[in-house]
Amino acid sequence: MKTPTFLIGFILCLAMGVNTYAQKEIPKVAGGNVYAVIVGISDYRNINDLSFADRDAEAFSEYIDITFPKARLVTLTNEQANSDTLLNALYDVLIDSDQGDTIIFYFSGHGDCESALVNQPGFLLTHDTPPHNYLIASLRIDDLKSMIASYVEGKESEVILFIDACRAGKLAERNTRGPSNTASLLLNLFDKEVLFLSCTPNQLSQEKSELNHGVFTYCLLKGLSGHADANHDNFLEVEELRRYLLDEVSEKTGRQQTPVTNGDPLKVVLMCPEMEKGLALTEKGNNKRFHRPAPFEQHPPSNAPDFSPNVDNLLRLSPEEVLKKFHQCLEKGNLIAPADDCANHYFQQYPSDSLHRKNKEKMLARLINELLRKSGEILLKYIYEGHSSILPADCGKAIKELRVARSLIPPGHFLYRTIASKQLFLHGLAQHYVASPDWQSAIDSLKESVEIEPSASYAYNELGIAASKLNEFQKAELYFDTAMALAPGWEFPEINLKNTKMIAEEKSHRRKNKSIISCGRVIFVKKGGYGNGSSWEQATDNLQEALLCAKPGSEIWVAFGKYFTTKDSNRTKSFVIPGGMKVYGGFAGYESSKEQRDVLKNLTILSGEIGQPTKDDNAYTVIYTKNASNSTVVDGFVVMGGSAAGSASHNPLHHKGAGWFNDASNGNSSPIIRNCIFMYNIAREGAGLYNFASNGTCEPSIENCKFIRNLSEVDGGAVFNDGNNGICRPKFTNCLFEENEAAYGAGMFNRAEYGKAVPNLRNCVFVANVAYIRGSGVYNDLSVDSKGVCDAIMNGCRFENSRSSVGTEIRSRFRNFDFLQKELKPSGNY
Template identity: 30%
Template sequence: MKQSIFFVLLFLPFFIHAQQKGVTPIGGSIAASGTAHALVIGISDYQDAGIPSLKYAHIDAGEFANFLQSKAGGALMEDQIQMVTNEQATAANIYAKLDWLLEVAGENDRVIIYFSGHGDVETATSRNRGFLLAHDTPPTNYRIGALRVNDLNDILADLVEVNKAKVLLITDACRSGKLAGGGEGATATATALSEQFKNQIKIMSCQPDEFSLEGEQWGGGRGVFSYHLIDGLTGMADVDGNAEIQLFELDKYLKDKVPQETDFQQFPILAGPPKSSLSKVDAGELAALVEKRNAEMPMLASVNSKGRGDEILAAADSTVQQLYDEFVAALDEQYFLPIDINENRKKGKSASELYDILSVENSLQALHSNMKRNFVVALQDESQKSINAYLKADPTEMNERWKNFGAKYKSNPAYLGKAASLLGKSHYLYKRLISKKYYYEGLLLRLEGQKTNNISLFDLALEKEKLALQYDGEAAYIYNEMGMVYKELFKANKEKNNNQTLADSLYKMQILLFEKASGFSPKWVTPYTNRAGLYLINDEYEKSADLCNIALSLDSTQIGLKWYMGNIHQERKEYKLAEDYYKQVIAVDPAFNPDVYNNLGLVYFETGRYSLAEKMYLKSVEMDSMFFLAYKNLGLLYYISKNYKKSTSANLKCIAIDAEDSMPYFNIACVASLQGKGKDAVSWLEKAMEKGFKKYSWIKEDDDLLNARSTDAYREFEKKYFMDN
C-alpha cells in the first residue's frame, strides 16, 4: 500500500485561470493533434534509507509511458517521451528534463508531465511548502534536493504563457508518515499541492486523510488508482459509447472501481467541467484490454502500510503491540487457524484468534481494515497461486495433482471459507471465494478417489463442483475439473460395468465440459489437452492431432501434448515422428512417466532395434516395478531374441502383478514348448484356459506349440477343452 496521500492533479480542457499564473486548457483530448512532448517520472527506490521505498511507482510510470504510445494516449514516438525512473530520477536530472520541455515546446504543442513517487512538506509549518521527492533527496533537507511545487507551478506557467503550449500534469505523489513532515504531513502535503493548483481542474486519487493503495492484484503490481485511470482513459470508462472519454465518465468509472476494490478506504476526487474531453478510444486497443482484463482472475493482495501503521501502533499500549506482532508472525508462519498447529508452532494463538481480539481493539481502529485485508490475502494466497499455476499448465502444479494427489491443498477449503466469512456476503469477492472453496473440496475428493480407488468419492466430488458453478458460472477451471470427474466415472464404468450406453453418455459429457472450459478460457492449454486425450483413447486420431496442434500453438513447451502426438504418430505407424516426440518429452522431463519409455521401446521394437527397445522397457520397470505392459513387452522381446529364460522370467513377473490375465500363461507355454518341455507347456496352457484364454486357434495352430501338441498330456488337455470346439 502506498501510505498516506496519493495525488493526481490533471490539467484538462477548459481550465479556469489561476489567481496568479493561469494555465491554458488543453484543447480536445490527450490524443489531440499537434506535437506532444512528455516527461514521465517514477520513483520507487530512494537513495537514502530515511525515505521509505515504494513498490510500484516506477511501474505505474512505465505503464503511463506505454499508454502515451498507444492510439488513445496520442501515439507518441519514443523521442517525444523522456522517462526517468529510480536512480535516474535525481533532482538535477528532473530539473534538466523540465528545462528540455521549456526548450522544445512550441506554440500549440502539448506538454505532458507525469510524476509518481513521494510528495511531502519539509515541516508542518504555517507555510507548508510542498516538494516532490527525487531519488537523491536528503530526508532532512528537501530544499536542496527535491522538486519544489512552487518551481513546478512556475515552469507550467512559463510553458503556457511564454511557450504558448497546452499542459497536462499528473502527479501521483504519496508520502509516508516517516518523512520529515511528521504525523500531520499527509494532510499538509495535500493542502500544499491543492493550494498551488487551486481553481483548476483536479483529479486526486483519494481524500487527504486516506491511504492510497497499491498491490499485486492490480496488473500484477500497480497503484489501484493509476491502474484504473489508464484503463478508464483507454476506453473502459466510455459510458455513452461515443469513443471519447469525458471527465464525467472517468469520474463515474473511478468512483465505481476504486472504493469497491479498496474496502471503501479510498475515494478519488474529480472536479472540473464534466464534459471535458480526455481521450479518444481506439476500438482495437479497447478490445485487447477487455480480453486481458477478462482473463485476469479477481483477487485481493496485501497492501503496504508504511509509516502510518507505525504511528498507530506506537500510540497503542504494549500488550496490544505484542498481540499485533504475534498476529503478523502468525501470518508469516501460515498459522492461520487453530487446525494449523504443527511441530513448528505448538503454542500461542492462531492468526484467526488474534484477529478476533485485535479487531475490537479501539486503539487499532484505523488498522482494522488493513488487518482484515492482509489476513484475507494470506488465507487465499496458496490456493490462488495454485489456480494461477494450473491455468498456466505449470508442470510442478500438474505433478501436484498427478503424483501427490493434491496434498498441499488440504487446508484450502477451510482457508477460503474463513476468508469469505471475513469479507461478508456483500463483498464483491465473496461468491468467488465460496466457489473456490467448493472447487477445492471437489478436487480433493476426486484425487482421494483416484488414490484409494474409491468410486463413491467421484459422485461427491461432482456435487461439490456443481455447487462451485452456482457461485461462479464462468470459471473455466471448474468446468475442466468436472470433466476430470466424469473421466474417472467413465473409467470406473469401463472397469466395473462396461455399460456402453452409460460410457457414451459419460464420454460426451467430458467433451462438452472441456469445450466449455476452452470457451471461457480460450488460451488455456489444459482443456484442449484433455479433449485431445479423449479423442486419442477413442481412436479419433485426426481430432486429437488437431487439438494438440492448437494447444501447442498456445504453449509449445507442454510435454503432455508432445506425449499425445507421439501416441498419434505411433498409431499411424509414423515411427520416426513418434520417436522424435517421445525423445522431446524425455529431454524435458526424464521422470515424466514410465509409459513414454515403454512406448519408445515399442517404436524401437517395431523398427528392429531390439537392444534399444530392451533398454527402454527396463527403464520403464525401473520407474514402476509393477508396470505390467512393460514386462509383457520384455517377454515378447526376449522371446523374439530366443532368450527364453529371460522371456519366462518377464512373463512370470506379469503373473505376479496380475494373476488373472491369461496371456502370460500362454506365452510361457510357447517358450516351454520351444525348449522341448512339452509336458510343462501343456501345464501352462491349462492355466491359461483356467484364466479365460479364448484364442483356441492359437493353441491348435501356433508352430511354437508343436512339441506340446505331440505329448500325451496335450491329448488329455484337448479332450478336456476342445471336444465341443
C-alpha cells in the first residue's frame, strides 16, 4: 500500500495538467460545514477480495483533506469497515450536520443483491458481511436512503454520493445480475440526492492494475484535481463532472463501463484543490485525518425542536457524567442490565432539551445499533453452525434486548422492521431450547417474521424445520426452497431439504409397504437400494428395518456408505443389534462371500450425526446391544458421531457409551466386535465403548479394532469397563487406542465396586492419549475399602506419547512384565 504522501502527490500531479488552475482565487464553499464518510474495502473476511478499493478510498480521502481542511472526515478501510462501525459513522455525521452543510458519502467495494428474485433489497457489503444472508451484516441500500431522509430532510443540506460498488468479479455462489440490480436500486432510490455511480445497471465496474485503482475512482480523482473543470472557475458542477467521467471511464474501459449521474446538472458539488496548499501539504508530510467513530462529545445548543418533551432537571449526575457512563456500559456490553447501571438506563437519564438533543439522538442510534449487533452475533452462529451452537441463555437475552430496542423507536422508524423481524425469529428459534417445544407457536412467530422481512432466508429455513417437526413435509420443502432461493450457496437449507424429502419418502414408503424386507438367511443393505434385501440387486437401504426383521443366526451384509441411526431428529434411536445376529460391513455391493470384502477400502459408517450439522443434537448412542450372546458378531464398521455428553441423567444411555453401549445388566452380553473403528464419539463416560455389567456378566471380545479421538468429559475416553455389582471381563486383541481424551483413563477406565472389572488386553497399543488428571493409558478405579476386583491383564501391550497432568497411571497386574520392560518399554508417557 502506498504512503499518504504518494496519494497526495497523485492528486497534485494530475492537477498540474491544468495550465491556469493555480492562478485562480478559490471561493469559499457556499453554506456550512463539510462532512464525509469514506469507505473502501479490498480485504473481505468472508467473500472474494478486491484489489484497489481501499486505495481508492484513501486517495479520495486525501482529496477531501486537501480541499476542505476543516471537514469532518471519517475514513474506514478493510477490517475497520464493519457494518456496525459504518452505521455509527453515518449516524454521527447525519445527526451532526446542520442547515446548509454538505455531506459526502463515498463507497468503494462490493455491492450485491443476494437473490435473483424480484423486489429483493440491495446491499453495500461491509468487511464482515457473510457469504450468504447479507441481511445480518451489511449496509442495506434502502436503509441508507431512510437514514438520509430521517436526519437530513428539512436541513437543506447537500448530500453527495460516490458509489463504486458494482465491481467486476463474480461473488461466491452469485449470478452476475446481483451487482447490476444493485446499481438499478441505487439510481431509483437516490433520485433527490447527487449520485455518481460507477457504471450503468447492465455493466460491472472495473479495476486495472496499471492504474493501481478502480477505473471510476481513478478518473474521478483526476477530474476532481482540475481536469473536469471545463470553465476553469475552480468549481465543479454536476454536469462538468458527469461529462468528464463519461468520456474518461468509457475510453479507459473500451466502452464497457459508463458512469451514471443523478442530480441537478448546474448544481455545484465540489471545488478543485488549491495548488499552493497542496504543495505545502506535501512538504509537511502526512496530514491525513483517518479515524474510526469515537464516543461523541457534547454539542453546543441547537435551534432544533426538543427530542422529547420530558426533561429531567433533577439528575444526580451531570450530562457529561451520564454520557461517559453510557459509553462505559456500551463497552462492557451492559445494554439493558443491570437496570440501574446499563446503557439504556443512562440513555433514559440523559436530558432531552435542545442543548443536548444531538447527543441524545446519537445515544439512541448507538444503543439501537449495539442491540442489533448482539442479535446479529447469534444469527451468524445460526447460519454457520445451526441452532445447537447457540446457548439458550444467549437467545433469551437477545429477545429481551430486541424488545427494548423495539420500544425505543416508533413503528415508522426505518429500523423498526429489522428489529421486529429478528425478535420474532428468535421467538421461533427458542422452541429448540425448551423441554416441550410448541412448534405451532414457532411457526406462527416465524410467519410474522417473514411477513415483516420477506428476504430473511434464515427465518424460512427455521420455518422448514418447525414444519418438518409437525410432519408437514410439503410446507417444509417449500420453506427450504424459499430459503435456498433467497440465500444461494447457503448449505443448511439444502441439507434440511434433502433430509426432509428422505423422511417423507421413508414414511410414505413404509405406509405402502409395511413388510417389504425379505427376512432370509442373508439380508443385503446398500445405499440407494429400494428392494426387499434378498440380493445385492434387490438390496434395501434401510438398515434399521433389516435389524428388526432379521432372526437369530441370520446375517446382514452392508455395503459401503454412511448409515444414520434415524432420518428424523430423535436422539434416542440407535442401531439395536439383536442377540445371535451377525452384521458385516465393508462390502462393495457385489460380493458373494464375506472373504471378498475390503473393510478399509469400502468404509461402512454407522453414524449418529442427525439433526442439524453439529454434534450437540446427535444420537446419544450409535449401537446398542442387550444380553447379546457370543454368537453375535459385528464386523467391519466405522462407528462415529455419537454424542452422550452433558450432565449425568437417570438414563445411562444419555451420558454413557456414545459409540456402543453393551448392556449386560441382569444378564450376559458378550458379542464379538471385530475390525471396527470407533472415532469422534463424545460422552460423559465411555465415549467409544461402554461395557455395563450391573448384576450381570459382560465378556465381549474386541478384535483388531481402533479407538481414535474419542472424548469423555469424565472417565474412559475410548473404553469404560463397568463391573459394579457384576463381572466385566472383556478381551481386547490387537487393538489401537490413539488420541483419546478424558479426565481419567483416556485410553481405558475400569471400575468395580462390589464386582469385577478385569479386562484382558493382548498386543494392544496406546498412543498419544491425554488424561486431564490421571491415567492417560489405563486407569483402574478401586477405593481402599472396596470389596471388588479391578485390574487389567496385559500381554505384549505398548504405551507411547501419552500424558496426564499428574502422571500416567497404570495400576494393573502385568504378565510377562520383564518382557514388556525389555522389548516394549513405555515411552514418552508423562
